[in-house]
Amino acid sequence: MCSSCAAAEPLPSGLGSPLNSTQTSVQNPSQEDPENWSDRAREVLVNALSLTGIRYKYGGNSPETGFDCSGFVRYVFKQATSLTLPHSALAISQLGKTVPKDELQPGDLV
Template sequence: MNVPAFALSIVVLSFASLSYGANDQPPPLYTASIQSSSDAVNESDTSKRIILRAQELIGTPYKWGGTSEETGFDCSGLLVYLFRSEAGVELPRTTKVMINEGFPRIDRADLQPGDAVFFKHGDQGQVNHVGLYIGDNQFIHSPRTGKTIRTDSLDNRYWNERYFDSLRFTEESSS
């Protein structure tokens, strides 16, 4: 049976939302999935591939320092993996280096699917978390030890208050 990719994304995202623990924020009331090709307006083929692959990885365990499906992913390891495997783009390994590498900065109002969103959280006062923007104010990320890759909303109070900046790692994201 040939099922459209966006339909599978909805099933995967729905299943992933069942894994939230008591200490997590509740899942958003809606989940974003990549638009079907007939609805796509500003998504490049590269961004679509990156997002679809990220959606396939929802539910993969967080692993500090992890950069593969076999070991799990930390937040920056997830983006390094996605951009290398789906776009052939080599990214720096850590969020601190990513944010300072000179990639184009993107205003929050101008976010496009495939852009990277950065956050400051914890007591360190520095950028220490990154996710992949997928549209509709949603992003995919690998949150922390004991959790799995999931989708969250930039409208969520926690992430909204900790949002720092956004970068574009591919030229095609801006098409």
């Protein structure tokens, strides 16, 4: 997600590659109903895609002002799941667990 935030215009769907194999989540999805988690992941993705075209702004955290990378991720997850993530890419990355690239799921942060 963040790779599209850094440019003035987002990358077309399907471009870019994962930066690493880290999944970031505040809750452990395996402790929830898998169908519910898949609905949440879908909602995260739909919410993120609905913000296509919002400009990058350092420190930004809303559609009205623009987003930086962590502000975008924080906003999307809050809207879709009610989870409040930190406004720091480093802090977000430390919340997750390592997941092999071939096991990534929709909604995983990479």
